[in-house]
C-alpha cells in the first residue's frame with residue numbers, strides 16, 4: 177500500500193464513520209475520494225439491486241437514465257421538454273440530449289464524492305462523450321463493472337418475475353417471492369406477470385443488449401472492464417463488486 181492509497185483508505189473510513197453518526201452527505205469534505213462507477217449488465221441480472229447496494233456502501237447516488245428523464249420532464253427544463261417532444265413523436269432521444277442530461281445531473285452537489293451510472297453510456301459515441309466530459313471536469317476514469325450472466329439463467333429468472341400493478345414493486349418467484357403467494361407485501365394487490373417477461377420477448381431483449389453493450393465494453397477495453405459473475409446470489413455479487421471497487425481504490 178502506497179502512502180497515497182493509505183491516505184485515501186483512511187479518508188474513506190473516516191467518511192463512512194462520520195457519515196454513519198451524522199447521516200449527512202460528507203462527500204465535499206473529502207474531494208479526493210471520487211468514485212465513478214459504470215454498471216453494465218443484461219436485463220434481469222439484478223443490476224438495480226446492485227446499484228442500490230453500491231450507492232449505500234460507497235455513499236454515492238445511483239443514477240439511472242430513466243429517472244433522469246423523468247426528473248427533467250417533471251421539472252419542466254428545456255432538456256426535458258426537448259426529450260418529451262421527441263418521445264411524443266415516437267422518436268429516439270439523441271446522444272446530445274442524453275449527454276447533456278448526464279452532464280447536468282453529475283454537476284449536482286450530491287455527486288461531489290462520485291456517482292454510479294446505470295444504463296449510461298448506451299452507445300460507444302456516448303462513452304466517448306462521457307470520457308471527454310470527465311476529463312473536462314478533472315474527474316477520474318470510471319470503474320466499469322460488468323455483471324456477466326448466461327442468457328439461459330436470465331430467461332429462467334425473468335419468466336419468474338411478477339409485478340405489483342399498484343406500487344410497481346417487482347417480485348421473483350425464485351429469489352424474492354412475496355410473503356403471501358400472488359400478493360404484494362406492501363399493499364396486498366394481486367401480482368401480475370408482465371407482457372415483456374415472456375420468453376421470446378426476453379430473448380429479443382438479450383440479443384439487443386449484447387449488440388449494444390458488446391462494443392461499449394470493447395471500447396473501454398478488457399483491462400478496464402471488471403467482469404463479475406452475476407449468476408451468484410445477490411449478496412455474493414454485492415461482495416464481489418465491493419472487492420473490485422476497494423481493490424481499484426488502492
Ligand SMILES: [Zn+2]
Pocket residue numbers: 340341342343344345360361362363364365
Ligand atoms: Zn404493491
